[in-house]
Amino acid sequence: MAVDQEKFRQCVLRALKIGPERYRSDLRIGDIEEWDSVAHLDLMAEIEQDFGVRFDLDEMTTLTSLPELLARLERGK
Amino acid sequence: MTQDVVFLGDKTLSLLTRNLNSELQRIGSRWHAVDSGYDTWLVAPLDSGSMLFRKDTAAWAFLLSPRVLEYVPDIEKQVEATLARLAGLATPPTVLFSSVFSDPISPMPLSSNLARQARAARINERLLGFREAHPWFHVVDHVGLALQHGVNNLHDPRFEANAQLYYSPTGTRHLTVLWLRALRALERPQKKVCVVDLDNTLWGGILGEDGAEGIQMADAGAGWAYRRFQRSLLELRRNGVLLAVCSKNNSAEALEVLQSHPDCLLRPKDFAHIEIGWGLKSEALTRTAEKLSLGLDSFVFIDDSAQERDEVARVLPSVDVFPFPEDAHRLSSILSEFPGFDVLRQTDEDLKRADAYQEEAQRKASQQDAASPEEFYRSLDLRLDIFTARMEQAARLHQLVLKTNQFNLTTQRLSPEEFRNLLSNPGYAVLGLRVADRFGDSGITGLAIVDKRDPGHWFVDNFLLSCRVIGRTVENAFVAWLLETARTANAKEVLLRFAPSKRNEVARNFLQASGGAAVDAGSAWRFDVTRPDVLPQHFVRIDDTQVA
Numbered sequence: 001m002a003v004d005q006e007k008f009r010q011c012v013l014r015a016l017k018i019g020p021e022r023y024r025s026d027l028r029i030g031d032i033e034e035w036d037s038v039a040h041l042d043l044m045a046e047i048e049q050d051f052g053v054r055f056d057l058d059e060m061t062t063l064t065s066l067p068e069l070l071a072r073l074e075r076g077k
Numbered sequence: 078m079t080q081d082v083v084f085l086g087d088k089t090l091s092l093l094t095r096n097l098n099s100e101l102q103r104i105g106s107r108w109h110a111v112d113s114g115y116d117t118w119l120v121a122p123l124d125s126g127s128m129l130f131r132k133d134t135a136a137w138a139f140l141l142s143p144r145v146l147e148y149v150p151d152i153e154k155q156v157e158a159t160l161a162r163l164a165g166l167a168t169p170p171t172v173l174f175s176s177v178f179s180d181p182i183s184p185m186p187l188s189s190n191l192a193r194q195a196r197a198a199r200i201n202e203r204l205l206g207f208r209e210a211h212p213w214f215h216v217v218d219h220v221g222l223a224l225q226h227g228v229n230n231l232h233d234p235r236f237e238a239n240a241q242l243y244y245s246p247t248g249t250r251h252l253t254v255l256w257l258r259a260l261r262a263l264e265r266p267q268k269k270v271c272v273v274d275l276d277n278t279l280w281g282g283i284l285g286e287d288g289a290e291g292i293q294m295a296d297a298g299a300g301w302a303y304r305r306f307q308r309s310l311l312e313l314r315r316n317g318v319l320l321a322v323c324s325k326n327n328s329a330e331a332l333e334v335l336q337s338h339p340d341c342l343l344r345p346k347d348f349a350h351i352e353i354g355w356g357l358k359s360e361a362l363t364r365t366a367e368k369l370s371l372g373l374d375s376f377v378f379i380d381d382s383a384q385e386r387d388e389v390a391r392v393l394p395s396v397d398v399f400p401f402p403e404d405a406h407r408l409s410s411i412l413s414e415f416p417g418f419d420v421l422r423q424t425d426e427d428l429k430r431a432d433a434y435q436e437e438a439q440r441k442a443s444q445q446d447a448a449s450p451e452e453f454y455r456s457l458d459l460r461l462d463i464f465t466a467r468m469e470q471a472a473r474l475h476q477l478v479l480k481t482n483q484f485n486l487t488t489q490r491l492s493p494e495e496f497r498n499l500l501s502n503p504g505y506a507v508l509g510l511r512v513a514d515r516f517g518d519s520g521i522t523g524l525a526i527v528d529k530r531d532p533g534h535w536f537v538d539n540f541l542l543s544c545r546v547i548g549r550t551v552e553n554a555f556v557a558w559l560l561e562t563a564r565t566a567n568a569k570e571v572l573l574r575f576a577p578s579k580r581n582e583v584a585r586n587f588l589q590a591s592g593g594a595a596v597d598a599g600s601a602w603r604f605d606v607t608r609p610d611v612l613p614q615h616f617v618r619i620d621d622t623q624v625a
Contacts, residue, residue: 017099037240038091038092038095039095041092041236041239041240041242041246042092042095042096042246044246045236045245045246045247046246049247055235056235057235057238057239060235060239061239
C-alpha cells in the first residue's frame with residue numbers, strides 16, 4: 001500500500017514538534033534531541049491516528065526509525 | 078523570567094510536561110513544567126533535598142490517576158497526610174491538586190465501582206474543604222475531564238504497559254488543555270466584561286424582521302440553544318462577570334423585548350450597560366468601557382456576525398473576540414472551552430461585583446442631584462476599613478494586584494508566592510482596604526504595601542484601589558491616615574513610589590493633586606508627616622481597629 005509521503009512527513013514534524021529543516025527521511029530515535037522516548041510515544045499515537053493503523057506493544061518499542069515506520073505502514077493495517 | 082511548577086504523581090507525567098512546556102512557551106507564559114519522575118507524590122514532599130524545595134520552584138502540581146484508588150492502601154489517609162504536610166510548611170508554595178475519579182473498567186462494574194466512586198468523592202470533598210482554608214491551594218477538575226472525554230479516550234492499556242502512562246498520548250492532549258488553563262488562570266486576570274449582541278446571539282432570529290413574536294428563545298425547539306446561552310450568561314454574572322449589550326437595533330423595540338418578553342431570561346437590570354443603536358460596534362464598546370471605567374483588554378465580545386467581529390478585532394485589538402460557532406447549539410460548549418473567564422477560585426467580591434455596578438449607577442444619580450461635590454461626598458456616608466492583611470485574604474488581595482490597572486501606583490504584578498512572602502515579612506505592612514457607603518459595601522477593594530525597614534522613611538511600594546471606589550476621596554483619606562500612623566511611629570516622611578504605565582493616568586493625576594512633592598524624576602512622591610494640611614480634604618470615616 002502506497003503511503004502519502006507528505007502526510008507522513010507532516011505527521012512526524014507535528015509529533016516531534018520540529019521544524020521542516022530538522023527533518024531527514026532516515027531519522028531514527030536519538031538522532032535529534034526532540035525524538036526521545038517520550039516524544040516517541042506521541043509519534044506512535046499520531047501515526048496511528050493519521051494512518052488508521054494499530055501497533056502492538058512490540059512494534060511500539062521496535063519501530064524506532066522513519067524507514068522502519070514507513071515500511072510498516074506500506075504493509076498495511 | 079520563568080518559574081517552575083513541579084509535577085508529582087503516581088504515574089509517569091513526562092508526556093504531559095513535554096506538551097505543556099511546548100504550549101506554555103508558545104503563549105508566552107512564565108510557567109515552566111518540571112517532571113519529578115515516576116510515582117513521586119508521597120515521597121518527594123518529605124525530602125527537603127528534592128526539586129520541590131529548589132529556589133525556582135513556585136508551585137507543586139499533584140496529579141493522581143484513578144490507579145491510586147486501586148493500588149494505594151489507605152489512599153484517604155495518604156491524601157490526608159499529604160495535606161497535613163503541606164499545611165505544616167512554613168511558606169507553602171502554590172499547590173494545584175487534581176480531583177480524583179475512578180476507572181469504571183473493573184471485573185465487577187455493577188458493584189465494586191460504586192464503592193470506589195464513593196471513596197473518590199470523599200477525597201474530593203476533603204480537597205475542597207482544604208481549599209477553603211488555604212488560599213494557596215487549588216483543585217484542578219479531573220472528574221470533569223473524565224466525564225467530558227471518557228476513560229476510553231483518556232487511557233490506552235498499551236501505553237500504561239509500555240511507559241507507565243495512565244493518560245495515553247490522546248488523553249494527555251486533553252489533560253494538557255486543562256492544566257494549561259489552570260496555570261494560565263494563576264498568572265492572568267480574568268476577563269471582567271462580557272458584551273453580547275442580541276439578534277441571533279441572545280435570541281434566534283432578527284427582531285426587526287421577525288418581530289417580538291417571531292424571535293426564538295423558548296425552552297424547546299429553535300430557541301433552546303439561545304435560552305441555554307442566556308443561562309450561561311446569568312451564571313457568569315452570578316460569578317462576578319459584568320454583562321453588557323451591544324446591538325444594532327431599534328432601541329425602544331429591543332428594550333421592550335428585554336423588559337417583557339416572556340421567554341427572555343435576561344432583563345435590563347442584569348446588564349451593567351446597554352448600547353443599542355446603529356453606529357459602529359467598536360465605538361459602542363469604547364463608550365461601554367468609559368461608562369464602566371474598565372479597560373477594553375478586560376472585554377469579551379460575543380456576536381454572531383463575522384463582519385461585526387472583524388470590525389471590532391481590527392479597531393480594538395485588545396478586545397477578546399469570542400469564536401462564535403456556525404451552529405448555535407455549540408454555543409455553550411464553545412463558551413466552556415473559552416479560557417477568558419477562567420478562575421481557579423471565586424472571592425466574595427467576585428460574587429458581589431455585578432450588584433456593585435448597580436449600586437454605582439444609583440450613586441451617579443445621587444451625584445447629579447447634589448449641589449456640590451462636597452455635599453455629594455458628605456451624603457454618601459463613606460467608611461474606610463483599614464486592616465492588616467491576613468493569609469486567608471491573600472487570594473482576594475492578590476487578585477487586586479493582578480487586575481487593577483488605573484489606580485495602581487506601580488503596576489507591580491507580584492506572583493502569588495512573592496505576595497504571600499510579603500504578608501509574613503515583618504519589615505512590611507500589607508494593608509487591605511474595604512470601602513462602604515450608604516449604597517453598599519464594596520468589600521476588599523484596595524491594597525497598600527508599606528516598606529517600613531527604614532524606620533524614619535516609610536516607602537509605599539504600591540498603593541492601589543479598584544476603579545469601583547476611586548473618586549470618592551477614599552484615596553486622600555488613606556494617605557492622611559498613613560501620615561498620621563507614620564508620625565505616631567516616629568517616622569519623618571512617607572514616600573509613595575510611582576511607575577507610569579499605559580493605563581495608570583488616574584494614579585498620576587491623584588499624585589499631582591495630592592500635595593506631595595515629586596522626587597527622583599517623579600519615581601516617588603514625598604510627604605512630610607508633620608504636614609497633613611497639604612493633603613486634599615476627604616469625607617471618610619476611618620476604622621483602623623484591625624491594623625496590627
